[in-house]
Amino acid sequence: MTSVQGARARARIEVTAAIKDEARRQLAAEGAAKLSLRAVARELGMVSSALYRYFPSRDDLLTALIVDAYDSVGADAEAALAASRGADAPARWVAVCRAVRAWALAHPHEYALIYGSPVPGYSAPRDTVGPASRVGLTFITIAQDAHRRGSVALPPLADELRPEAARLADEFAPDLPPALVVALVAAWSQLFGMVSFEVFGQFNRMVENRDAFFTAAVRRLAHDTGLIVRPAP
Amino acid sequence: MTSVQGARARARIEVTAAIKDEARRQLAAEGAAKLSLRAVARELGMVSSALYRYFPSRDDLLTALIVDAYDSVGADAEAALAASRGADAPARWVAVCRAVRAWALAHPHEYALIYGSPVPGYSAPRDTVGPASRVGLTFITIAQDAHRRGSVALPPLADELRPEAARLADEFAPDLPPALVVALVAAWSQLFGMVSFEVFGQFNRMVENRDAFFTAAVRRLAHDTGLIVRPAP
DNA sequence: CGATTTTGAGAGCACTGCTCTTGTTTCGGC
């Protein structure tokens, strides 16, 4: 297929990767606001206009970095999920949450890029929705496994939320009870609230033992979602 | 005091206010990234260098806007708290949470400024910590009232979190049980997780009936914190 | 080989934050 596609195509993907690497380096060093196309080109020994052959605009470069960042957290979350195979549902939930937090603390600027304020004129392009959902799918997988094994205690569901819950479940996990799905979405967003507060410094001079705080809170989140410990028969 | 302080000082605070107003307008229209000192000056009919007499740098202007934004949400939250006087604790919690969310949806760019990724070289200046804590203090007030009336069911507290909880309570609300304080901090950050996801578009093409979803989730947050309904004797 | 597409290089445009210098206006003490 595209394997032996001439030196040209090969060079192109190499240069594209080099640009993204250097951009990621600047992102980690200075943040998205200070990411400069000219500086990236300069560091790579090319002229700024040449860079536009690879990314039609600065925002497109950022979009590429966004996709990569989503894939990076997503991969870490999935790895944590795989590594926790066999554990009970709450433990797996906590493991994935801790993986997400660890990734965020290790890549604060990339985290800010995807879970902070939308940087450009915003409106995320279509390419991002796939990678963006990988973490969420991890949680759904945990819930599905737990539900299959009967280790779910259905959380309460407010009456006025019932239609929304049914729609949500139908769209994302038809095999799961609606109450579980909406609880999952809530816990998902709440998890990122805690991670964002920590990464963005809102816990400064307040929470000290963040590891213990986070773990306890996230365990409670699992409980709220309905995930319970139930040893295999 | 500083009341009749000459036309000079008077003009200064007027110009300062005009600059902030115009900056806020541009902020709402285009976002923090595109806020331009020159454009603000242009719109105000002055030259860009003159603006530096009022704000020594662009970041200082942004800091001023940040403080104002914190005060704005804080005021709304406090108003909601005052308006809910007499209601039971969970109802008051929900009322304040809804006020915060409403403010965020009405001022998305200002919300992004204070609860999104830190924009400048970050590290919030000292002036911001006072206004920034107003919303949190609102929640502490609710908890204190509830605790005084006995309408709190203490949430569980993990052993490894006990020292942290004691320290936290001692620093922020010595009259409250430590378990309640850490639960409060967790719920506080989780609340902003949901608001951020809604404002930043993470719920797009997913949650439709966001009002019902948010209210139900936030009610559960109150329950997690230990706030319970208990009619006055 | 020749024609075509892809790439790099350079100049240039309009814009940004910010500094410095030059006059002008306002203020407080005599």
Place this chain on the structure above:
DNA sequence: GCCGAAACAAGAGCAGTGCTCTCAAAATCG
């Protein structure tokens, strides 16, 4: 009322930005 000091507006200018355009070199394909 006068006069030095402080505050101020204005303009020019610097270094940097994203992005467009043109033009030559290089790789690709018929």
